[in-house]
Amino acid sequence: MEESNQTFIEFANEWLKINKDSKDVKPGTIRVRVHEIGKWLPYLSRLKLKNITRKRYQDALIDLKDQGYSDSTMSGINRTGRMIFRKALEMELIKKDPTEFAYLKKDKKTIEQLKEEEIPKYLExxxxxxxxxxxxxxxxxxxxxxxxxxxxxxxxxxxxxxxxxxxxxxxxxxxxxxxxxxxxxxxxxxxxxxxxxxxxxxxxxxxxxxxxxxxxxxxxxxxxxxxxxxxxxxxxxxxxxxxxxxxxxxxxxxxxxxxxxxxxxxxxxxxxxxxxxxxxxxxxxxxxxxxxxxxxxxxxxxxxxxxxxxxxxxxxxxxxxxxxxxxxxxxxxxx
CATH class of the missing domain: 1.10.443.10 (Intergrase catalytic core)
Structure with a gap:
């Protein structure tokens, strides 16, 4: 099997089209996915899928978390990333899934963060x-x-x-x-x-x-x-x-x-x-x-x-x- 030369942005757009054409996926879900893909673009946009390593994917997750995104937002960003790479694996465009062992960074609880946890949950x-x-x-x-x-x-x-x-x-x-x-x-x-x-x-x-x-x-x-x-x-x-x-x-x-x-x-x-x-x-x-x-x-x-x-x-x-x-x-x- 020969890996694809497609870039992340090219395949992400292709993946979105597959989702849009599915009767099971609501337009609102697509809007959320587009928003979450946007978070990945500064890190992965022009890279070829086959060149995106587990380290690069993990480093991007850590950097995004360091920007202060909430756990629920990070969970959505990671979920969308995983779906994209798993579809690429399923279509035999890549040999390894760089998201396989990825983890979401949990900060040590400072007093400020404990206070933040008291903030009620709401919808973005x-x-x-x-x-x-x-x-x-x-x-x-x-x-x-x-x-x-x-x-x-x-x-x-x-x-x-x-x-x-x-x-x-x-x-x-x-x-x-x-x-x-x-x-x-x-x-x-x-x-x-x-x-x-x-x-x-x-x-x-x-x-x-x-x-x-x-x-x-x-x-x-x-x-x-x-x-x-x-x-x-x-x-x-x-x-x-x-x-x-x-x-x-x-x-x-x-x-x-x-x-x-x-x-x-x-x-x-x-x-x-x-x-x-x-x-x-x-x-x-x-x-x-x-x-x-x-x-x-x-x-x-x-x-x-x-x-x-x-x-x-x-x-x-x-x-x-x-x-x-x-x-x-x-x-x-x-x-």
Whole structure:
């Protein structure tokens, strides 16, 4: 068997095309893979596949980790690298798989790193796009709208399930948060609507047009059901109302948790995440977009919250590290 002279970038593009043509691979997954391949390009791009040694692959992993990427991000980068080289091995383009004995570097735990481990897990933007696409394609009743609102607003899950149509201003594109849902026994009929835990939690959030349009579509479907069921529908104006059995009652929080676990599994994302993780995801993406901490706290309904501050600080520090790394790469390329 004669090894191929293909470069890493050439074969990576070929591998992506194979994946794109597969009916089993969702477009969102492809976007994540493209993002992860991008992390490999500074190290392997122009090298021939056959010349990429285990040491070179491992050194690249170590350098990427030293840039401060999280364990979950590194796991994704390594997984994509392994899939590419295993496909090359399967196609007999190379004789040895350079990823075979690769390991992901674990730093010694400093006080700062232990503190970082306390930062809640959240989805990176590519992962969020994949999650929402999975909800759109494979979600059950309410799923896409629920998770779109949670991730685009950062509201709490109790605030979500207690939302009523009167809370939505379709003209000014706002949602008012005035209450939360209390139901410790998860009994659909025994819910309570209570005031938010702090004054700051009562707030009006400006939302994206995509949410407004999705709400309009949902309302049309719901109105048809109310019309069909008449008095058989418990009509208390809930947006996320049950459409089967106990029609009209708000869905329980446990349902949202179960639905999220199902979609995370389908999307092959971290199944330890919860609906509250989408609140941290919203925080991280606002920080990445350059929104000030005070504005984020106001949007989330926080007067003071250390976890939100920790997530914000973590993301902005990562951005600074990346800026420094890019500058270093630029200068090295001039030598």
């Amino acid at each position: 933007k590519e992962e969020l796009a994949l999650f929402l696409e999975t909800a759109m394609d494979y979600g059950l009743e309410h799923d896409y709208l629920m998770f779109l609102i949670l991730s685009y607003t950062g509201i709490r899950v109790g605030e979500l399930v207690s939302l009523k149509w009167k809370d939505v201003d379709f003209v000014n594109h706002t949602i008012s948060i005035t209450k939360t849902y209390y139901n410790p026994n998860n009994n659909t009929l025994e819910y309570l609507l209570v005031t938010p835990k702090t004054k700051k939690s009562r707030r009006k959030i400006i939302v994206d047009e995509e949410i407004i349009n999705a709400l309009k579509e949902h309302k049309e479907v719901q109105d048809q059901i109310i019309k069909q069921l008449g008095d058989g529908y418990y009509n208390k104006d809930f947006i996320f109302a049950k459409m089967e059995r106990q029609h009209g009652y708000p869905i329980v929080i446990k349902t949202v948790q179960n639905r999220m676990a199902r979609l995370l599994s389908l999307a092959e994302l971290n199944t330890n995440l919860t609906p509250h993780s989408l609140r941290h995801t919203h925080t991280s993406l606002l920080a990445e977009a350059g929104v000030a901490l005070e504005q984020i706290m106001d949007r989330l309904g926080h007067s003071d919250d250390q976890i939100t501050k920790d997530v914000y600080l973590h993301v902005t520090q990562e951005m600074k590290k990346e800026a420094s790394h890019k500058f270093g790469q630029l200068m090295r390329s001039l030598r």
